[in-house]
Amino acid sequence: MRWRASILAAAVLVGCSAPAPRVTAPGDASAPAPASSAAPASSDLRAAGDREVLHALSRLTYGPRPGDVERVRALGLDLWLERQLHPEKIEDSATEAALAELATLRMSSSELLRAYPRPDPQLRAKLASGEMSRQEMQERYPMDKRPARITAELQAAKMVRAVTSERQLQEVMVDFWFNHFNVFSGKGDVRWYVSVYERETIRPHALGKFPDLVRATAHHPAMLYYLDNWLSAKPDFTIPGGPNRGRKAGLNENYARELMELHTLGVDGGYSQHDVTEVARAFTGWTIERPRAEARFVFRAAMHDTGEKIVLGRRIPAGGGQEDGERVIEILTGHPSTARFIATKLVRRFVADVPPPALVDRVAATYSRTGGDIPSMLRAIVEAREFRGEDVYRAKIKKPFEFVASATRALGGRPDTNGGMALARASAEIGEPLYEAQPPTGYGDRADVWVNAGALLARMNFALGLVSGRYQGVTIDLPTLVAGADTSAPTVVLDRLLAAILTNQASPETRAVLVKHLADPQITRLTADDRGPANTDVAKLAALVIGSPEFQRR
Numbered sequence: 085m086r087w088r089a090s091i092l093a094a095a096v097l098v099g100c101s102a103p104a105p106r107v108t109a110p111g112d113a114s115a116p117a118p119a120s121s122a123a124p125a126s127s128d129l130r131a132a133g134d135r136e137v138l139h140a141l142s143r144l145t146y147g148p149r150p151g152d153v154e155r156v157r158a159l160g161l162d163l164w165l166e167r168q169l170h171p172e173k174i175e176d177s178a179t180e181a182a183l184a185e186l187a188t189l190r191m192s193s194s195e196l197l198r199a200y201p202r203p204d205p206q207l208r209a210k211l212a213s214g215e216m217s218r219q220e221m222q223e224r225y226p227m228d229k230r231p232a233r234i235t236a237e238l239q240a241a242k243m244v245r246a247v248t249s250e251r252q253l254q255e256v257m258v259d260f261w262f263n264h265f266n267v268f269s270g271k272g273d274v275r276w277y278v279s280v281y282e283r284e285t286i287r288p289h290a291l292g293k294f295p296d297l298v299r300a301t302a303h304h305p306a307m308l309y310y311l312d313n314w315l316s317a318k319p320d321f322t323i324p325g326g327p328n329r330g331r332k333a334g335l336n337e338n339y340a341r342e343l344m345e346l347h348t349l350g351v352d353g354g355y356s357q358h359d360v361t362e363v364a365r366a367f368t369g370w371t372i373e374r375p376r377a378e379a380r381f382v383f384r385a386a387m388h389d390t391g392e393k394i395v396l397g398r399r400i401p402a403g404g405g406q407e408d409g410e411r412v413i414e415i416l417t418g419h420p421s422t423a424r425f426i427a428t429k430l431v432r433r434f435v436a437d438v439p440p441p442a443l444v445d446r447v448a449a450t451y452s453r454t455g456g457d458i459p460s461m462l463r464a465i466v467e468a469r470e471f472r473g474e475d476v477y478r479a480k481i482k483k484p485f486e487f488v489a490s491a492t493r494a495l496g497g498r499p500d501t502n503g504g505m506a507l508a509r510a511s512a513e514i515g516e517p518l519y520e521a522q523p524p525t526g527y528g529d530r531a532d533v534w535v536n537a538g539a540l541l542a543r544m545n546f547a548l549g550l551v552s553g554r555y556q557g558v559t560i561d562l563p564t565l566v567a568g569a570d571t572s573a574p575t576v577v578l579d580r581l582l583a584a585i586l587t588n589q590a591s592p593e594t595r596a597v598l599v600k601h602l603a604d605p606q607i608t609r610l611t612a613d614d615r616g617p618a619n620t621d622v623a624k625l626a627a628l629v630i631g632s633p634e635f636q637r638r
Contacts, residue, residue, distance in 0.1 A: 137161055138587055139477055140466065142638040143434050144168065145252035147490030150565065150584060165466060168253035169291060169459040179249045186237040186501055188279055193305065193379035196276045200231045231276065235269045238279045239518040240504030243511070246489035247499055257290040257458070258282065259485070260433055262519075263526030265301045265347060267310040269519040273375050274310050278519055281306035294426060294456030295417035298347060302339075302413060303381045305372045311524065313339035314371040316364060318389035333387075340364035342524045348416040350425030359396055365389040366400060366408040423451035427461065429529075434465050436476045437530045443470040478589070478637040481531040484514035486638065487543055491550055491630050494585045496561030503557025510555065514542045540636075547630035551623035562622050574602040574620040578629075581622070585629045594632050601628055 137156045141148040144165070156164045167174060183189060188196060203225050210216035216224075227233070245255050262282060269278045285300040301307045308314040316336035323331050340363035344355050369388030373380050383406040392402040398415050400408055416422060427447035431439035447464050454460045465471055482490060488511045492499065499507055508518050515534065521527050528534070549555060551562065565584040569576050578598055582590045590598075602608055607621050607628075629635065 133157070133161070135477075136472060138589070139472065140165070142478070143471075143480070144256060144466070146246045146255065146486060147493050147638065148587065149493045150496050150561075153587060165253075165463070168251070169462065171251035171254040171291065174251050176250045179245060182244055182248065182500060183241050186241055188234045188237045189241055189283065191279075193277050193280050194377060196231075196234055196279070197376060197379060200229060200234055200276070202231070234275055234279055235519055236505055236508075237501075238269075238282065239508035240501050242485075242518055243489065243504040243507040244499055244501060246485070247492045247497060247504075247507070253462075254287075254290055258287050260430075261286050261290050261297060263521070263529075264429065265297065265307065266521055266524055266526030267306045268522045270522070271310055273379070274306050277304070277306035277309065277379060280304075291458050291462075294422075294451070294458060295413065298343075298413050298417050299410070301347070302343070302367075302370070302409065305375065305379050305381060307339070308370060308372055308381070309375065311339035311342055312336045313367055314375070316368050316370075317387035318365075318368050321387055324386070335361070335364050335368065335389075337361065337364040339367060343412075344416065346524055348425065349419060349421040350428070353419070353421035353425060355396060358394075362393045362395045363412050365391070366393050366395065366412045369406070370409055417456060420448070420452065423448040423456075426456070427451055430461055431465060431470075433529055434462075435468075435471055436479055440470045443468050478634060480638050481534050482636055482638050483527060483529070483534060484516035484539075484543075485511045485518060487514065487636065488546065490638070491547060491635070492558065492560070494630070494635075495550065495626065496564060497550075497558055499555075499558045501557070503555060503559075506555040506557055510546050510549070514546060515539055540631075543636065544627070544631040547627040548624070550630070551627045562626060565626070566622055571620045571622065574608045574625070575599065577620045577622060578602065578625060581626050581629050585626065586632065586634050590629075590632065590634055594634060598625075598628055598632070601625075 134153060134157060137153050138148065140161055141152055141156065145152075159167075188200075191199065207216065207221060207224060211218070211221050242259075245251075246259075249255050265286065267274050267278060267281060269275050281301075281304050285304045285306075286297070289297040289300055305314070313336060315333060316339070317333040319334050321333045323329055323333055337360050341360050343363065344353060344360065345351050349355055366389075369384045369386070371382055371384055371387065373382035385405055388405055388408070390403055390405070393400040393408065395412055395415055396419065400411050404411075424444065427444045427450075428439050431444050431447055435443065443465070446468065447461050450457075450461050450464045470476065488507050491497075492507065511518060512520075516527055550558070550560065566577055566580045569580045571577055578595075582588060582595065582598075602620075602625075607624050608619075
């Protein structure tokens, strides 16, 4: 209980809900000298440009691992960025080998539907009535054959990739675009589609052209089902077959509205309710072939409204078919409002919660000039003076998923697939269950979504669990972080951890609070005669460093 209270006190005293702390910058003559010189010189950010490298790693990856700053410095930031923008050229066999045992990642939706079927309604009825025990249900319908397994393996893969992949920028962009084109894995048949959706729709285009992303998501059964477009038909359409044979269907505007508001133009993008209706008409007939069997895109001409459509003042002639929807995608992705909306979201993710207007203008211009080329927009952001500004350094709060991944990376951690599942559960406990954002907005990217006292305490508890081995399948490397340090000198150990985990970027205020905790007997164990410290609990001290405000920020 005392240790938990100690953690909570630390979280409150150095809580990240306060304004961004002043950080000791490399070469800052006004900063106090470190209390100990025990930290290895290679961990110090003394060379020109190292702070810029650290900033890039905190924004373009899931946080630096031990030695990453030195590796990027030796390679050069420009060359490192170019490599990250071409992930197909980066060798990543270790991560792919680790994921090989997750069979669902390679299966089609139709294969998943067969291998992980819905529970038999009769079995559920017997369980509910008491005719069948839970043990019997488990034997007849084991957990590893239930649809939840699909999402669990996808969550595990996401965590393993975030922690171990060398293709870090690709993983960051896959997460970004999945949230942008969010689907909720818990909605009906989406659970059988979501893994394929990320594999075939988001991942291949994450560093490609934005219009290709829109086009791919518009065709995918996961999006068609999630936003109900698979049910959308011309007025008074009569369903010709299946269990709903003879029932009337009609226009559904859900996808059309979110396509404009969330995927392309933005809420202030200059469209009207009339445009929503016209776009919905253009996408009638875009549906799913046998959703619980084949589960693939199909265009059904009989469902399509063939009348003339006017979208944002642009005429789509009568008599069209699937090409009506394709034309809408061209109109929307080529619109200036889309360029500005996508630029704003990218700048918010990589620079600041309140995007600098001038940078948004330049990134939007890059979108328009390149036809929505994502690498070009990312280069424009990283090369911008606003990206390197003092006011944006460590100014973004990590989402729970980002925090869990970065903490594991900072400690030299490597999860296997079981560890990936454990870390995914930790992300959910902190507030971000992966692939389970219900609204089409996905998870937020602003501090006010994630910062509260309960969340900070949950992060501290995760840090303690991580360093104590609570998460089965996750190995960390604390001994290497403090190799050669005298563990009977707690200040030496603290400064070594600050160098390794925060790259010597702790504020004087944070270090002062942590020094006070060195008096805690559960951190510094005394000799039998109480004459002095015998050992320092490196794990618990590392947990406090991970709980610092600087580590909550990127």
